Amino acid sequence: MKQAMFYENLDDGVVHCHLCPHECVLPAEGTGVCRARKNTGGELYSLNYARVASISLDPIEKKPLYHFHPGKKILSAGTFGCNFKCGYCQNWTIAHKDARTMLLEPAELADVAVDYVKDGNIGVAYTYNEPSIWYEFVLDTAILVKEKKLANVLVTNGFICREPLGKLLPYIDAMNIDVKAFTDEFYKKYCKGSLEAVQKTVEIAAASCHVEITTLVIPGLNDTPEEIGKLARWLSSISPEIVLHLSRFFPNYQMKDIPPTPVATLDAARISASSCLKYVYLGNI
Ligand code: SF4
Numbered sequence: 001m002k003q004a005m006f007y008e009n010l011d012d013g014v015v016h017c018h019l020c021p022h023e024c025v026l027p028a029e030g031t032g033v034c035r036a037r038k039n040t041g042g043e044l045y046s047l048n049y050a051r052v053a054s055i056s057l058d059p060i061e062k063k064p065l066y067h068f069h070p071g072k073k074i075l076s077a078g079t080f081g082c083n084f085k086c087g088y089c090q091n092w093t094i095a096h097k098d099a100r101t102m103l104l105e106p107a108e109l110a111d112v113a114v115d116y117v118k119d120g121n122i123g124v125a126y127t128y129n130e131p132s133i134w135y136e137f138v139l140d141t142a143i144l145v146k147e148k149k150l151a152n153v154l155v156t157n158g159f160i161c162r163e164p165l166g167k168l169l170p171y172i173d174a175m176n177i178d179v180k181a182f183t184d185e186f187y188k189k190y191c192k193g194s195l196e197a198v199q200k201t202v203e204i205a206a207a208s209c210h211v212e213i214t215t216l217v218i219p220g221l222n223d224t225p226e227e228i229g230k231l232a233r234w235l236s237s238i239s240p241e242i243v244l245h246l247s248r249f250f251p252n253y254q255m256k257d258i259p260p261t262p263v264a265t266l267d268a269a270r271i272s273a274s275s276c277l278k279y280v281y282l283g284n285i
Contacts, residue, residue, distance in 0.1 A: 002049035002136050004037055006164050013042035019135055020083045020159050021197045033192070034133040036081035048079040049137045051101035052109070053094045054128045057116055063125055063155050064245050064283055068174045068210050073120040074153060075113045077104075078128025079137070084157050085192040086180070087254035088218065095129045096253075106141035114148055123151030123173070132160040135168070142171035158201035159193050165204060174210040176245075177202050181215070181222035182231040190221065203238055212243040214283070217261050217269055219249065225272035232273035232280075244277050246270055248284035 006018045013028045017037055024032040026039035036048045058076045060069050082095035089095050104112075113124050124145050126138045131154050142152040151173040158177040179202065180187065184195040205211050213235060217223045228246070235242045246269050249261045266282050273280045 001038075001040070001045040001047060004044040004046045005136055005139075006161070007044040009042060013039070015039045015042065015044045017044055018161055019164055020132060020161060021194060022083055022159075032083075032133075033085075034081045034083040034130070036079075036133045046134075046136050048081055048101070048134055050103055050105050051079050052077050052104045053080050053099040053101045054078045055104070055112075057119060057121060058125070060122065060125075060153075063127060063153060063176050064214060064281075065153065065174055065176055065210075065212050066245075066281060067212065067243050067279065068153075069122050069151070071120075072122045073116070074123055074125045074151075075109075075116055075121050076125040076127045077109060078126070078131070079134050080129060081133050082130040082157075083133050083159055083193070084130065087190060088216070088249065088258075089253045091128050092253040106137060106144050109141050110144040110148055110150075113145060113150055117150070121150075123153065125153040125155060127153070127155035130157055130159075132156055132164070135164055139168055139171070142168065146171050156201075157191075157193070158198040158205075160197075160201060162200070162204065165201060169205065169208045172205075172209050174212075175205050176212045176214055177205065178214050178216075179231060182227050182234070183222070186222055199234070202235075206238050206242065212245060214245040214247055216247045216249050217266055218255075219258055219261055219265065221258075223261065223265050223269065225268045228269040229272040229275065232275070232277050236276040240276060240278055242277065243279040243281070244273055245281050245283050246273065248282070250284070 080099040
């Protein structure tokens with residue numbers, strides 16, 4: 001366990017975590033919504049520091065990032081836990097269950113990244129589960145990766161408070177941020193998050209590094225051309241060059257009763273988004 005950053009001590013051994021907008025208040029021995037931070041003895045600790053559940057050398061397009069070192073690979077690593085509760089989670093075995101992990105310290109992960117440069121690796125992607133709740137490990141590793149002149153990539157839901165985001169961004173070269181829908185109702189009902197917090201992250205990140213956006217288009221929940229059009233207009237107000245990936249839904253985890261997204265729905269979404277964004281791609285089809 002590693003002592004956490006961004007928390008304050010309250011009375012009676014209670015701690016208040018300020019890493020993400022959940023702003024969990026944890027009683028003695030309490031664990032946060034993310035399952036990754038715990039109050040032990042009146043101090044907050046990261047439970048997943050240096051605990052790696054998944055690691056692989058992936059094509060950069062798989063993140064997905066299409067306009068950042070295309071054709072290259074990136075060493076991709078993830079741990080356990082998530083601060084969202086999406087019923088359709090594609091990585092639920094590590095996000096919401098107790099995954100087996102191996103110990104890999106920041107310096108070791110950075111060294112592995114260097115070893116793979118000969119195979120086309122450009123750096124480290126923090127992905128598979130939500131990297132913002134792996135914060136201390138990601139920050140420590142990202143600093144070392146930058147020292148080795150390699151790139152850092154976050155694949156994230158964007159649900160992080162401004163102060164920790166600001167401290168991490170100088171080390172981050174690219175992000176793929178999920179914008180899961182363009183209504184706060186969806187975020188509240190299906191993710192236990194908020195759209196506004198994610199929008200703020202996109203705006204801040206886009207001013208600091210390369211940003212691409214992914215939206216999983218789910219039949220009946222977030223798939224109307226009108227909603228996709230609103231999302232695209234907001235993104236184009238940040239930059240019409242922002243890349244939008246519209247990804248096809250397949251039944252998974254707790255949402256096995258919804259059918260795969262019809263290709264015609266994805267085509268209509270792409271046409272709607274393309275009216276104001278230069279780069280709109282369909283994925284998972
Ligand atoms: S990072 Fe975890 S413990 Fe901290 S506020 Fe978010 S969900 Fe709660």
